[in-house]
Amino acid sequence: MIWKTLYNTIAIPALALGFHAAARFSPKIREALAGRRSVFASLKSQLESARQLRQTAWFHFTSVGEFEQAKPLIESIKDDTRIVLTYFSPSVHPNVATYPYYDAAIYLPLDTRRNAERLVRLINPSLLIFSKFDIWPNLVWCVSKHEVPVILIAGTLHPKSRRLAFFARAFFTAVHRRIAVHCVISEGDGQRFRQICPPNARIEVTGDTRFDRVYQRAIAVDADTEFFPGQSTLQRPILIAGSTYLEDEKVLLEAYHSLREDSPQHLPHLVLVPHEPTEERIREIRAQLDRWGFSQVCFSELTEGIDLSQTDVIVIDTVGLLAKLYRLGDIAFVGGSFHGSVHNVMEPAAMAKPILFGPTIHNAYEADLLKERGAARQVNNAQELAAVLKALLSDNDLCVQMGRLGKRVIEENLGAAERTLVHLRSYLPKT
Numbered sequence: 001m002i003w004k005t006l007y008n009t010i011a012i013p014a015l016a017l018g019f020h021a022a023a024r025f026s027p028k029i030r031e032a033l034a035g036r037r038s039v040f041a042s043l044k045s046q047l048e049s050a051r052q053l054r055q056t057a058w059f060h061f062t063s064v065g066e067f068e069q070a071k072p073l074i075e076s077i078k079d080d081t082r083i084v085l086t087y088f089s090p091s092v093h094p095n096v097a098t099y100p101y102y103d104a105a106i107y108l109p110l111d112t113r114r115n116a117e118r119l120v121r122l123i124n125p126s127l128l129i130f131s132k133f134d135i136w137p138n139l140v141w142c143v144s145k146h147e148v149p150v151i152l153i154a155g156t157l158h159p160k161s162r163r164l165a166f167f168a169r170a171f172f173t174a175v176h177r178r179i180a181v182h183c184v185i186s187e188g189d190g191q192r193f194r195q196i197c198p199p200n201a202r203i204e205v206t207g208d209t210r211f212d213r214v215y216q217r218a219i220a221v222d223a224d225t226e227f228f229p230g231q232s233t234l235q236r237p238i239l240i241a242g243s244t245y246l247e248d249e250k251v252l253l254e255a256y257h258s259l260r261e262d263s264p265q266h267l268p269h270l271v272l273v274p275h276e277p278t279e280e281r282i283r284e285i286r287a288q289l290d291r292w293g294f295s296q297v298c299f300s301e302l303t304e305g306i307d308l309s310q311t312d313v314i315v316i317d318t319v320g321l322l323a324k325l326y327r328l329g330d331i332a333f334v335g336g337s338f339h340g341s342v343h344n345v346m347e348p349a350a351m352a353k354p355i356l357f358g359p360t361i362h363n364a365y366e367a368d369l370l371k372e373r374g375a376a377r378q379v380n381n382a383q384e385l386a387a388v389l390k391a392l393l394s395d396n397d398l399c400v401q402m403g404r405l406g407k408r409v410i411e412e413n414l415g416a417a418e419r420t421l422v423h424l425r426s427y428l429p430k431t
Contacts, residue, residue: 055428059131126428141178150180154184179201217347242344244335270312289312331389337361366409
């Protein structure tokens with residue numbers, strides 16, 4: 001097949017060259033390459049000590065969000081199915097390392113034909129499940145050759161995707177024709193997948209399994225729990241800025257400064273949660289706060305008895321707290337949308353918080369949905385953000401109304417995990 005030849009002789013060498021070139025400038029890419037050096041030995045060792053069950057489900061996802069989409073399904077089949085996880089981004093690694101429901105987990109090696117064959121021989125999967133859109137052609141072609149079915153869960157294809165370009169459709173059709181079922185999150189995504197799938201492709205609108213996941217996490221958070229020392233001394237409204245990058249913080253802090261200039265007595269506490277709280281990022285954030293003249297403290301510096309009533313900004317320099325912090329906040333600003341793509345807007349919606357984000361949301365169907373329903377506001381610059389924050393801080397009824405609308409959106413979209421599980425179970429029957 002010409003597409004296989006082109007992919008393996010041009011695309012794969014270019015990807016390999018690009019990764020190694022980019023690693024010179026990116027610690028994250030260097031970490032990813034280092035994590036791939038011993039994947040086969042690690043996989044073999046893990047599988048030798050794993051549970052010996054009749055069927056094996058192989059889940060692949062690229063990042064933390066896609067891992068969250070897979071979790072409700074993993075936890076529904078784990079008792080009678082061996083679970084193997086592969087992932088692409090190094091940001092997923094710590095999340096996988098602390099997750100209890102898998103038998104083996106590794107970085108996905110480069111998608112060469114040889115690597116795909118080695119993976120299939122070692123894992124011997126009964127089913128391969130991709131999450132969202134991170135579909136690797138050689139894996140699909142290889143497992144298909146071995147008569148292993150492939151399912152896509154929470155499938156997403158945004159209108160601006162390059163996969164929809166005329167010159168790309170034939171290639172992706174050659175891949176997607178080997179996928180047994182496409183479980184997509186919306187009718188719009190289903191229509192777009194039909195453009196790159198053969199006419200007989202099975203495309204089922206099952207919804208986004210993350211709605212189920214975030215709702216479960218939201219109802220498990222106790223609103224009365226004190227999440228950190230000094231929390232009870234926070235007397236002003238609380239703005240949670242979650243999963244932020246430098247570009248988000250520049251806009252956010254300029255807007256926050258405008259609020260201080262207009263009405264310093266009504267300035268909310270800002271809890272700033274960077275996407276990756278590395279030492280370098282924390283230094284960068286604290287330097288920004290110093291330039292603006294905001295009083296600040298890091299989460300790691302909080303001690304029993306501390307008084308935070310006069311503190312402007314709390315910088316969260318650890319991981320794993322964001323969902324709980326959204327419960328604590330009065331307003332949520334979700335980062336990523338001034339950097340490249342918005343992050344998880346479902347968590348604050350499930351907590352019934354009014355949501356703000358920036359201009360880039362094409363990657364998140366749910367962000368657009370929350371915006372359309374009046375649960376979220378989109379801003380394009382610091383001036384717009386300051387204006388919306390000022391309006392929300394002066395109108396508690398508006399905050400409550402937006403929060404209720406957001407939670408209703410989450411509740412209306414529950415059940416995706418069960419609808420998707422029906423298709424998995426058709427290939428992984430209970431034993």
